[in-house]
Amino acid sequence: MGQFQTDVVIIGAGAAGLMCALTAGARGRRVTVLDHANRAGKKILMSGGGRCNFTNLDVKAGHYLSANPHFVKSALARYTPWDFIALVDSHGIAWHEKEAGQLFCDESSKQIQQMLLRECSQAGVRIELNCSVTEVAAGGPGFILESSHGRYLCSSLVVASGGLSIPSMGATGWGYQLARQFGHTVLPTRAGLVPLTLSGRHLEDYADLAGLALEHAGVSVGTRRFDGGLLFTHRGISGPPILQISSYWQPGAELHLDLVPDRDMVEWLAAQRQARPAAELKTVLSDCLPKRLAQRLCELGPGNLPIRQYSDKTLQELGRALGRWPMIASGTEGYRTAEVTLGGVDTHELSSSSMESKRVPGLYFIGEVVDVTGHLGGYNFQWAWASGHAAGEVA
Numbered sequence: 001m002g003q004f005q006t007d008v009v010i011i012g013a014g015a016a017g018l019m020c021a022l023t024a025g026a027r028g029r030r031v032t033v034l035d036h037a038n039r040a041g042k043k044i045l046m047s048g049g050g051r052c053n054f055t056n057l058d059v060k061a062g063h064y065l066s067a068n069p070h071f072v073k074s075a076l077a078r079y080t081p082w083d084f085i086a087l088v089d090s091h092g093i094a095w096h097e098k099e100a101g102q103l104f105c106d107e108s109s110k111q112i113q114q115m116l117l118r119e120c121s122q123a124g125v126r127i128e129l130n131c132s133v134t135e136v137a138a139g140g141p142g143f144i145l146e147s148s149h150g151r152y153l154c155s156s157l158v159v160a161s162g163g164l165s166i167p168s169m170g171a172t173g174w175g176y177q178l179a180r181q182f183g184h185t186v187l188p189t190r191a192g193l194v195p196l197t198l199s200g201r202h203l204e205d206y207a208d209l210a211g212l213a214l215e216h217a218g219v220s221v222g223t224r225r226f227d228g229g230l231l232f233t234h235r236g237i238s239g240p241p242i243l244q245i246s247s248y249w250q251p252g253a254e255l256h257l258d259l260v261p262d263r264d265m266v267e268w269l270a271a272q273r274q275a276r277p278a279a280e281l282k283t284v285l286s287d288c289l290p291k292r293l294a295q296r297l298c299e300l301g302p303g304n305l306p307i308r309q310y311s312d313k314t315l316q317e318l319g320r321a322l323g324r325w326p327m328i329a330s331g332t333e334g335y336r337t338a339e340v341t342l343g344g345v346d347t348h349e350l351s352s353s354s355m356e357s358k359r360v361p362g363l364y365f366i367g368e369v370v371d372v373t374g375h376l377g378g379y380n381f382q383w384a385w386a387s388g389h390a391a392g393e394v395a
C-alpha cells in the first residue's frame with residue numbers, strides 16, 4: 001500500500017462531501033474523497049422518494065435547528081438555492097416545484113448524484129470507495145490518515161461523514177469521534193424527521209387505524225406547529241407534519257393534533273345540531289373526518305348518540321378538543337428510518353463562513369455531522385451544498 005500526498009482529503013462522498021470536492025477541485029486543489037461505502041451519494045439516490053428534493057426556493061435560518069441559530073446564515077447566503085438550480089440547469093436536468101418551494105427532479109435522484117460525480121471528475125477529484133479510515137493524526141502542518149487504501153498526507157481535512165440516520169446506508173458516528181479526538185464538543189444527537197411511536201393504551205387506542213390517512217391536520221408541540229397530511233401506522237403516527245414536529249418533540253412533551261383545521265368546529269357542531277338533530281355524532285363527524293377515525297374519536301370521547309342529546313357544553317368541549325386532540329407519543333422510530341440526525345459538532349467552535357475548526361487549523365466539518373438540521377422540504381440538501389461550498393472555497 002502506498003503513501004499519497006494531496007492538498008485536501010474529504011471523508012464522506014455524500015452530498016456535502018461531493019459539493020466540497022468539486023468546489024475545491026475547481027480552484028485547482030488536489031482533492032481526494034474517501035468513503036467506506038461501495039457507492040458515492042447513496043442518500044441522494046434514495047432521497048425524495050427517488051426524485052431528490054434537492055433544494056427549496058424559500059431558505060431561511062428559521063428553517064434550521066441548531067444550538068446557534070445564526071450559524072447557517074453566512075454559508076446559506078453565499079450559496080443559494082439559485083446557485084444549485086444553475087448547476088442543475090447546466091446539466092440539463094428537468095425539475096419541478098412540488099409544493100411550498102420544494103424542488104424535485106422530474107426523472108430521478110440519480111441525475112443529481114451523476115451531476116456531482118461528473119463535476120468532480122471534471123475538477124480532477126479522486127474518489128476512493130470501499131475505503132476505511134483507521135487513524136487520523138495531526139502531522140505538523142496538516143494531517144496524516146491511515147486507511148485501508150494506504151496513507152494520505154494532506155494540508156486540509158474535511159469531515160463530511162454525515163449523521164447516524166439509516167445505518168444500513170453507511171451512516172456511522174465516525175465524524176463525532178474524530179471531532180472529539182481533536183477537542184471539539186459534540187452536542188447530544190437524536191433522530192429527526194422521523195415517525196413517532198405510541199405505546200401501551202395509547203397505541204391500543206389507534207393501532208387498528210393503521211393505514212388511515214388524514215389529508216390535512218395540524219400538529220403542535222408547544223408553540224411550534226406544522227400542517228399537512230397525517231398517517232396512522234402500526235406503531236404510531238407519521239406524515240410530513242409528524243416528521244417535522246419530531247425534530248422539536250422531546251420525550252414527555254405534549255403533542256396536539258388539530259384534526260379539522262379548516263373549520264371552526266364549535267360553531268359547526270352547533271349548526272349541525274340545528275340542521276340534523278337526529279343524526280348520530282359519528283355520522284356528523286364523518287362529514288369532516290374519515291369514518292373510522294370519527295367512530296374512534298366518539299369511542300374515546302363523548303360516545304355516539306343522536307347529536308340533539310348532547311348539551312351545548314359537551315359539544316363546545318368536543319369542538320375545541322378536535323382542534324387540540326392530545327396524543328401521548330412514547331418515542332420515535334429512531335435512526336433506522338430517520339431522515340436526519342439532530343445535534344452534532346458544536347457550531348460555536350467552527351467558522352460560519354468557512355466551516356473551519358477554531359481549534360485545529362485546516363480541519364473542517366460540513367453537512368449533517370454539524371449541529372445543523374433542516375426542516376423537511378429540501379433544506380437539508382441545501383445545507384449540505386452551502387456548507388460544502390463554503391469549505392470547498394477555502395480548504
Ligand code: FDA
Nearest residue numbers: 012014015016036047048053162170174367368378380381
Ligand atoms: P451523507 O449521509 O449524504 O454522506 C455521508 C457519507 O459519509 C456517506 O457516503 C457515508 O458512507 C460516508 N461515511 C460515513 N462514515 C464513514 C466512515 N467512517 N468512513 C468513510 N466514509 C464514511 N434531504 C433533503 O434535503 N431532501 C430530500 O429529499 C431528502 N430525502 C431523504 C431521504 C432519506 C430516506 C434520508 C435518510 C435522508 C433524506 N434527506 C433529504 C436528508 C439528506 O439525505 C441528508 O441531510 C444529506 O445527505 C446529508 O449530507 P452529508 O453529505 O452530510 O451526509
